[in-house]
Structures are given as C-alpha cells and as structure tokens.
Amino acid sequence: MNQPVSLIGAPTDVGAGTRGSSMGPEALRVANIGPVLAGHGLDVADRGNLAGPPNPGLPPVDGYRHLPEVLAWNLAVHDAVYAELQLGRRPILLGGDHCLGIGSISAVARHCRDTNRKLRILWLDAHADFNTHTLTPSGNLHGMPVACLCGHGPKELIEIGGHVPAISPKWVRQIGIRSVDKGEKEFVHEMDLEVFDMRFIDEMGMRHTMELALATLDTHTHLHVSFDVDFLDADVAPGVGTTVRGGPTYREAQLCMEMIADTGRLGSLDVMELNPALDVRNGTAEVAVDLIESLFGKSTLRRR
Numbered sequence: 255m256n257q258p259v260s261l262i263g264a265p266t267d268v269g270a271g272t273r274g275s276s277m278g279p280e281a282l283r284v285a286n287i288g289p290v291l292a293g294h295g296l297d298v299a300d301r302g303n304l305a306g307p308p309n310p311g312l313p314p315v316d317g318y319r320h321l322p323e324v325l326a327w328n329l330a331v332h333d334a335v336y337a338e339l340q341l342g343r344r345p346i347l348l349g350g351d352h353c354l355g356i357g358s359i360s361a362v363a364r365h366c367r368d369t370n371r372k373l374r375i376l377w378l379d380a381h382a383d384f385n386t387h388t389l390t391p392s393g394n395l396h397g398m399p400v401a402c403l404c405g406h407g408p409k410e411l412i413e414i415g416g417h418v419p420a421i422s423p424k425w426v427r428q429i430g431i432r433s434v435d436k437g438e439k440e441f442v443h444e445m446d447l448e449v450f451d452m453r454f455i456d457e458m459g460m461r462h463t464m465e466l467a468l469a470t471l472d473t474h475t476h477l478h479v480s481f482d483v484d485f486l487d488a489d490v491a492p493g494v495g496t497t498v499r500g501g502p503t504y505r506e507a508q509l510c511m512e513m514i515a516d517t518g519r520l521g522s523l524d525v526m527e528l529n530p531a532l533d534v535r536n537g538t539a540e541v542a543v544d545l546i547e548s549l550f551g552k553s554t555l556r557r558r
Contacts, residue, residue, distance in 0.1 A: 259296050260338040260345050261288060263303035264331055268323040269353025269396035272495030274531030279303055279348035281530040285539040290547050304330045317387025318408060324353050324395045325410045331357030332414050335522065339365040349526035352383060355399040355480050358524050360415030362478045367417065372475040375421065376467060376514065377428040379482040380498040382442050382449065389437035400426065404445065423447050427467040429510065430455065430485045433498045452500055460506040464513040477519040479549065482526045483542050491541055493533025511548035520549060
C-alpha cells in the first residue's frame with residue numbers, strides 16, 4: 255500500500271508535566287524520518303509545524319492543567335489531520351505530548367464516519383491515559399486523551415470532531431501498559447477497555463498479543479496507531495518524560511510494528527512524547543524512526 259504520507263509537526267508540551275516534548279518533531283526530522291520513509295518508495299510531504307500557544311506553566315484549574323492551550327493545539331491538529339485524510343494521504347503526527355491524540359484520533363474517527371469505514375486504534379503506551387479531572391493525580395491532560403475520546407472529559411475537548419463520543423472503547427486495543435493510576439484502574443475496568451498489559455505480553459508473547467489486537471481487521475477498517483515512545487523499555491528509549499521500567503524490548507517492539515505492517519491497513523499514525531531534552535545524542539529518536547520504518551514495511555527478508 256503505497257498511499258502517500260504527510261508529516262505534521264505539533265511542537266508542544268502543554269499537556270505534559272515535564273517540558274521538552276515540544277522539541278520532538280525536530281528530533282524526528284534530525285533522525286531523517288522523511289528521507290527514511292521516502293527510501294521505501296513513499297511519496298512523503300513534510301507539512302512543517304503547526305502553531306499554537308506556548309506552555310504557560312500554570313497549576314491545574316478544576317482538575318485540568320492548561321485546558322485552553324490544550325484545546326487550541328488539538329483543534330489545530332484535528333484540522334490538519336482531517337485535511338490530509340480528505341486528500342487521500344496518510345497523516346503522521348509528530349508530537350508533542352500525547353494530549354494531541356484527542357485532535358488526531360477525533361479527525362480520523364470523523365473521516366471514518368464520512369467514508370463509512372470501521373476504525374481500530376492501537377494505543378502503544380506505558381500508560382492507559384484514561385484519567386479524568388476527578389481521578390488525575392496531576393491534572394496533566396496527556397494522561398486523559400483516551401477518556402476524552404470516549405466522551406469522558408471537558409465539553410470543549412470531547413466535542414472536537416463534531417461527534418460525542420468520538421470513539422467507542424471497543425475500537426481501542428492498548429498494548430504495553432504497565433502504569434495505571436489507582437482510580438484510573440477502576441475506570442478502565444468499568445469501561446471494559448481491551449488492555450494487553452506487560453504481564454499479558456510476558457505470559458503470552460508479543461506475537462499472540464498482536465494477533466489478538468489485530469484480529470477481525472478487514473478491508474473496510476482504518477487502522478490508526480498512536481505510538482507513545484514510552485511504550486518502549488526505558489533502556490531502549492530514555493528520551494521520554496515518563497519512563498516506566500519493564501516495557502517491550504527492541505525486538506518485541508520490532509515484531510509489533512512488523513505485524514501491523516503485514517496487515518496493509520495502516521491509515522494514520524501518531525508519534526508522541528519524544529523528549530530530546532532527556533535523550534542521549536538523539537538515540538531515542540533514531541530508535542523511534544527505525545520502528546516507524548518497520549511499520550511502513552521494512553523487514554529483514556522479503557515476506558510472502
């Protein structure tokens with residue numbers, strides 16, 4: 255599937271507790287994400303960076319930090335991602351913190367409603383990101399995007415994309431989860447979110463995990479991957495603000511990406527939470543680009 259690809263930078267950390275993911279898009283470009291994908295015969299257009307408000311560094315208000323700024327960035331992301339989908343291109347959102355998944359995925363869900371397609375979301379992350387303003391210990395909105403997309407969040411955010419809720423929890427498969435806040439844990443259970451946590455991966459293996467996560471995909475399904483770089487073990491990817499030990503190894507992550515590529519269904523991608531301020535010689539960005547290359551078809555041998 256050689257559908258053209260568009261890179262969209264969203265240089266902000268307004269939803270995060272640690273500054274620095276605003277530099278993520280440039281780090282991915284320094285790691286040659288564009289030329290690497292073009293090397294696989296893809297038509298790659300770099301749309302540059304979106305603009306939005308700076309990080310004001312303020313405390314939470316009513317359980318949300320920086321809600322007006324998060325809203326502004328997500329509206330810009332929604333419009334940019336939706337525009338590329340309308341052009342028949344595959345948007346790759348270069349984050350930025352993971353609050354931006356609200357704008358990105360609401361745009362993808364809107365496009366799927368327009369085109370009468372089903373949606374499957376793979377959420378590759380150390381965290382479930384299913385907090386609400388009453389459950390969050392920090393007020394940071396990068397811990398709430400999945401809940402917002404499922405209709406549990408501030409009115410301004412859940413209405414992005416024009417449909418509430420933007421998605422059903424049944425469309426989501428979370429992979430690599432190993433850090434869930436106490437109240438969030440109950441809410442995830444209550445909403446029946448499908449979560450393949452690290453214990454499941456340890457017991458069943460990445461292959462079986464991905465077979466289940468990708469089951470029942472068909473030609474009418476749009477597959478969206480939201481890849482938080484902290485999905486990876488901290489030894490592999492230190493350049494993130496919220497490292498959690500015990501994540502997938504480099505090889506497990508490669509298998510995950512290659513199995514997604516094998517479906518031929520990948521329609522859009524988020525690359526989130528890369529923080530060059532915490533990285534060593536841009537190594538985490540290089541690992542991320544390496545994995546994205548596998549997501550777009552790089553393999554050791556030609557597969558049947």
